[in-house]
Each structure stands twice: as C-alpha cells, then as structure tokens.
Amino acid sequence: xxxxxxxxxxxxxxxxxxxxxxxxxxxxxGIEVVDLDLAGVYASSELNAGGVRATWWQPVNVECCRLTxxxxxxxxxxxxxxxxxxxxxxxxxxxxxxxxxxRTLQNAFGLGVEALAPFELWARFPLLDRGREExxxxxxxxxxxxxxxxxxxxxxxxxxxxxxxxxxxRHYVSGIATARVAGRAGSLRRVSEVDVVxxxxxxxxxxxGTVREILTSHHVAPAEQVSESRLAPDVxxxxxxxxxxxxxxxxxxxxxxxPVRRQISLVDVHASDLPAGVDPSTLGMIVDASGLYFxxxxxxxxxxxxxxxxxxxxxxxxxxxxxxxxxIWPRLAHRASAFERCGHVRGWAGLYxxxxxxxxxAGAVAGFANLFEARSFTGxxxxxxxxxxxxxxxxxxxxxxxxxxxAPLARDRFDDPARWVTEDLHI
Ligand SMILES: Cc1cc2nc3c(=O)[nH]c(=O)nc-3n(C[C@H](O)[C@H](O)[C@H](O)COP(=O)(O)OP(=O)(O)OC[C@H]3O[C@@H](n4cnc5c(N)ncnc54)[C@H](O)[C@@H]3O)c2cc1C
Numbered sequence: 508x509x510x511x512x513x514x515x516x517x518x519x520x521x522x523x524x525x526x527x528x529x530x531x532x533x534x535x536x537g538i539e540v541v542d543l544d545l546a547g548v549y550a551s552s553e554l555n556a557g558g559v560r561a562t563w564w565q566p567v568n569v570e571c572c573r574l575t576x577x578x579x580x581x582x583x584x585x586x587x588x589x590x591x592x593x594x595x596x597x598x599x600x601x602x603x604x605x606x607x608x609x610r611t612l613q614n615a616f617g618l619g620v621e622a623l624a625p626f627e628l629w630a631r632f633p634l635l636d637r638g639r640e641e642x643x644x645x646x647x648x649x650x651x652x653x654x655x656x657x658x659x660x661x662x663x664x665x666x667x668x669x670x671x672x673x674x675x676x677r678h679y680v681s682g683i684a685t686a687r688v689a690g691r692a693g694s695l696r697r698v699s700e701v702d703v704v705x706x707x708x709x710x711x712x713x714x715x716g717t718v719r720e721i722l723t724s725h726h727v728a729p730a731e732q733v734s735e736s737r738l739a740p741d742v743x744x745x746x747x748x749x750x751x752x753x754x755x756x757x758x759x760x761x762x763x764x765x766p767v768r769r770q771i772s773l774v775d776v777h778a779s780d781l782p783a784g785v786d787p788s789t790l791g792m793i794v795d796a797s798g799l800y801f802x803x804x805x806x807x808x809x810x811x812x813x814x815x816x817x818x819x820x821x822x823x824x825x826x827x828x829x830x831x832x833x834x835i836w837p838r839l840a841h842r843a844s845a846f847e848r849c850g851h852v853r854g855w856a857g858l859y860x861x862x863x864x865x866x867x868x869a870g871a872v873a874g875f876a877n878l879f880e881a882r883s884f885t886g887x888x889x890x891x892x893x894x895x896x897x898x899x900x901x902x903x904x905x906x907x908x909x910x911x912x913x914a915p916l917a918r919d920r921f922d923d924p925a926r927w928v929t930e931d932l933h934i
Pocket of ligand 1: 517856857887
C-alpha cells in the first residue's frame, strides 16, 4: 500500500530545498523531500565554487540571480556573502564587443557594471601583472560576489523543517509509476539491484498522464537491510540536478541535458610573492574569459577551469596534480607572477548539468498533470536558488510563476532554437 504524500520533492540539493521552503512559507503542508544523501557527497550544491553574480546575458537569468543576490545580501553574515565583485578579463575582440553590448542590458537592471580600459585595470588590480598585452578590456560588477552555498542550503532546510517539511535522508528514488488519469495505475517491477521501471505509463504527449507512485529504497539498521517505500504523491517536483534525466528516462521523456565534470583546485600563494599592497582576501571572483576563474577561499585561492569538450558522464574523479599542473598553474601564472610558485593543496570534481543553451529548465513537464521540474542550472544553481524556489512554489501551489516569470526556461524551448536562452559566457 502506497503512502500518500501531498507534495514530494525529489532531491534535497540547494534547489529542492529552496522549493520546499518556498512552498512551506506559502502555507503548503504535507511536503516531503527525499534524497539518497543529504550530506551531498555527490551533490553539485556541495561541490561548487561559491561565485554569485547577476551579470548574465539573458533577462530571465539576470532577474533570477538579482533576486537571489538581494536575498543573500539581506542575510550576508549568515551566508558568508561577500560583495566583492566579478572581474572579467577579455582578450577576444568579438567577446569584448559582446560584453560591452550586454553591459547595457545589465545596467538597465541596475547592476552598475563598469567597463575598464587596460590602464584602469592594471591600476586597480596590480595582482594581474602578466599577459597584459593580450587584454583588450575588462568588466567589473561590484554588486556580485561570493557566498557559502552550504550555509544557504542549511538555512533553506532549517526554515523548511521549522514549517513542517520532512526530509528523508538515504532514500534513493529507484522507481516511478505513471498512468493516464482515466487508466490503471502502473505497477512497479524490479529489474535490477537499483533500477525499477514502470510498466504502464501515460503518453508523454498526453497532458492527462499522472505520476502515481514513486518508489524509494533506503538502508535501515542493521545496515545491510534495504527497505522500500511506495509513495503516492499528489504532486512531484523533480530537483534531482544532474540525475534528472535518469528519472525522466524511466517514463520515456526525452531529455536534452548532460552531466559534465567540472574540476576545482585549491592553491597556496606565498605572501612574499604578492605585489606590494595586494591583499588577496579583498578580491572577489576573477574570470579570464578563456575559461579560468579564481577567488580567495579562506587561506587559499580556489581556481577552476572548464576543460573544453569534456565528455559527458557521471565522472567525479579529480585529476589531482595532473589537472593542477596542466590546466590551473600555467593559466594562473600567465595572469599573475604571484602564482609562479603557487602550490597545489587539494581539489575536487562535481557535475554541471548542461543544456544546449546553458540555461536551466523549470516548469511543468508536458504530458503529466502532476509532474514539475527545476533542474539543470549548469554553473548557476546557487546564484539562482532563492528565485527558482519562489517562482516554482507559485507555479506548484498557485498555478503560475510568482516573483520571476520562468516561462523562458520551459523545456519545450528546445524544440525551437529561436526560443533558446543562450548564455555564451559560461565557465
Ligand atoms: C565545480 C562546480 C562549480 C560550480 N560553481 C558554481 C558557482 O560558482 N555558482 C553557482 O551558482 N553555481 C555553481 N555550480 C553549479 C551549482 O552547484 C548547481 O547548479 C547547483 O548546486 C544545482 O543544485 P541542485 O539542487 O539542482 O542539484 P544537486 O545539488 O546536485 O542536488 C541533487 C540532489 O539529488 C540527489 N539525488 C540524485 N539522484 C537521486 C536519486 N535517484 N534518489 C534520491 N536522490 C537523488 C543527490 O543526492 C543531490 O542531493 C557549480 C557546480 C560545480 C560542479
């Protein structure tokens, strides 16, 4: 016998937790969040770089991030929000031209983005004393910055729990059964250790399709025992991040997003190597439009680089010294002599869930009356988290997006390239 759950959120990363809190804050009750690991060992929300900016190229992304950054600003001490800006360096003429063009849009949103000529850049950022001849200019957005994503997620969860949301840890979503409203509920059939398929599903093009049951498996004491739960949700919200497509494949919904590995290194800089007067702890995010980014992180510097054409897959392997030596150190040293002797501390890898236009997917899943999704926010999930939660709560509980209109992020935009929400400067 399945247990009825009014609102079931799949995935307790920063997005699922934000949606849960936003729904609870509206007075919705009966919300449960299931996650295979709320500690987030494989969750992007625990493995990211903590950079937050509103300076995107598409209005929906600017709006979501602006609203979220305002929220971070209002809780700056608790979230470790540091408004230290994003500095983008441009060495490519076409990109620089586009950046100046998009600055007009960004400043129409009140973001106060500055365009810096090289001489202004060197005067304000003396750390950047290498490769100067290549740089055509830079943009600096003073209201962007850095945040502690774990603190944000902890806040969402604490507030959600205070309002009655139940978080179920170590619950692996292993099956989904769907049916047409008028038809027979699908039955669940185990086919492998971790995989259950549904056998009677609604036609994905049929708006009357309904998710009838979600099957989760979880370990109970003694540890070897696995218990299964059959949950009968009134509404399901898919917030499984990079794993969303695995769920959708079980119900025959075509997906366009792909998980792609991103690696980050922590590096040490010798204080004596810094130019006079440079205090790295006062810096925000510095981005080389070619793909390198770095910012101070406690006593270290956090640096990331997106390897072009990285093959998609669920790869959490950090290439360690090899990655640092081949990708991070030479690029850092190419921009600042202070990094010439920097040391590798450690690093990690996490997943971006990348869509063809590099914007997220949010809204109702066509073909199903009670299935929603908020996922695939590529490298932008933390900085959009608050706004996505609020907007989705409006849709789920009230039938329409609130605070931000997420209609441009509907999944069906991929049917028509003219509707893509393309972000070119995606690191
Ligand atoms: C290296 C790196 C750097 C990044 N840098 C930034 C940045 O600077 N700024 C920024 O805003 N964003 C950044 N991002 C992106 C950001 O981290 C993500 O967009 C965001 O965390 C996505 O949150 P989510 O809740 O959608 O997904 P996740 O945090 O991945 O949560 C999904 C959850 O689903 C659970 N789950 C998966 N499958 C199942 C299942 N079958 N059953 C039960 N539970 C399941 C997982 O355990 C996980 O907790 C970065 C990402 C990476 C990897």
